[in-house]
Amino acid sequence: MLSELPILPQTREFVARRQRMLIGDQWLESSSGETLDIRNPATGEILGQVPAATAEDVDRAVQAARQAFEDSAWSRMRPRDRQNLLWRLADLMERDARHLAELECLNNGKSAAVAQAMDVQLAVDFLRYMAGWATKIEGLSVEPSLPLMPDDQFHAYVRREPVGVVGAIVAWNFPLLLACWKLGPALATGCTVVLKPADETPLTALRLAELVLEAGYPAGVFNVVTGTGVRAGAALSAHPGVNKLTFTGSTEVGKLIGKAAMDNMTRVTLELGGKSPTIVLADADLQQAATGAAQAIFFNQGQVCCAGSRLYAHRKHFDNLVADIAGIANSMKLGNGLDPSVDMGPLISAKQQSRVAGYIDLGRQLGSTIVCGGEAFGPGYFVRPTVIADVDQKHRLVQEEIFGPVLVAMPFDDLDEVIRLANDNPYGLGASIWSNDLAAVHRLVPRIQSGSVWVNCHSALDPALPFGGYKMSGLGREMGAAAIEHYTELKSVLIRL
Secondary structure, three states: OHHHOOOOHHHHHHHHOOOOEEEOOEEEOOOOOOEEEEEOOOOOOEEEEEEOOOHHHHHHHHHHHHHHHHOOOOOOOOHHHHHHHHHHHHHHHHHOHHHHHHHHHHHHOOOHHHHHHHHHHHHHHHHHHHHHHOOOOOOEEEOOOOOOOOOOOEEEEEEEEEOOEEEEEOOOOOHHHHHHHHHHHHHHHOOEEEEEOOOOOOHHHHHHHHHHHHHOOOOOOEEEOOOOHHHHHHHHHOOOOOOEEEEEOOHHHHHHHHHHHHHOOOEEEEEOOOOOEEEEOOOOOHHHHHHHHHHHHHHHHHOOOOOOOEEEEEHHHHHHHHHHHHHHHHHOOEOOOOOOOOOEOOOOOHHHHHHHHHHHHHHHHOOOEEEEOOOEEOOOOEEOOEEEEOOOOOOHHHHOOOOOOEEEEEEEOOHHHHHHHHHOOOEEOEEEEEOOOHHHHHHHHHHOOOOEEEEOOOOOOOOOOOEOOEEOOEEOOEOHHHHHHHOEEEEEEEEEO
């Protein structure tokens, strides 16, 4: 029972209340009156309901965002004031860090302690980083030649302007952090936002909406519509009033969103799936590599787009390294993320639990070795951390994103071989190299086809570093100066004097 859990009264009250969507400055039910159940993955129990938005609700949210963008106090706000509002929002999130982390734990299943230290803190840091960009968006002046008008003088310059109404659709693995990845650059540049959180994890998005209003943002700048992807998400993706779509989630859904966006020539960025390699060279510190490889795959229950889900270890260390990782996996405590002693929580849903278990069963059927783990159990949606060896490079276990705590491990003999193996995959989001041989590292880095390469660490993200992928891992980049480019348009101005 929720009343028995060790959570803040503020968290208990928020979960118990009747949830509504934010459109403009109004908290609304769905126009159809329908709701969507939300569950606690640690128990499978229903936490509550949220409105199941219709296409009509999405249209109202887009209209509210359009009004705020084109004719409101927001549209006339100076960069310094946009900066200060972002700082204010970050301060409020920092004030409520434990509360937000508890909501994330209850709705997603992840550790509340980790959510506070990582998810919430990274979101706060990112908003503060983006706040600084609000006053640093620049154009440039140009000296034109215009050979057909040699006797005239001109003044030419290029403006960088906000793209407009942003439709943001985010995944369920880092609900609050991903929302802030979209919100930060949008608000820094002067855009307005309609956010559609994942079907499973809307709670922190709704709480974020309350904080946006408390920070003092004008009505319509930030709108949240809850509901299913097939109805609310599809309506937002295809809406002609949206100027830019930004999506984080699976490659399959990203393709659908990209196709819908192209019908309206909507600008789009897609941060999609991954099957990231963890490469352990012959000279690596094996203790450090084992700990790092385990963290790379088992963090957040393996539900990380850039999780180190493929291990390539030099053959002379392969058996020992796999055994060490399995030892770490076997020592991990699984349970409710509100328990600070727990190392791993549940997966997001029964559907995801079944999907991950299906991949493990596929490995068994093909004769691969289940080195450790391999069991799914309840109540709740748990899967034990799993390591699988004796897997063929071309097999689905190696080529497809499992999105769970499942590591496939393979040996290699030399650098050319491991580069070929690492790149032999449709994804290219991240990769890590474990080595103290700087010459080997610098030979590897430019040849690995991925948007991020980490050395002696994995999934180490910073607001100043662009994040995104090659190949099927998406289009565009989150974070860094690159994000500002994705939320703005360039306008050339030529004045004949």
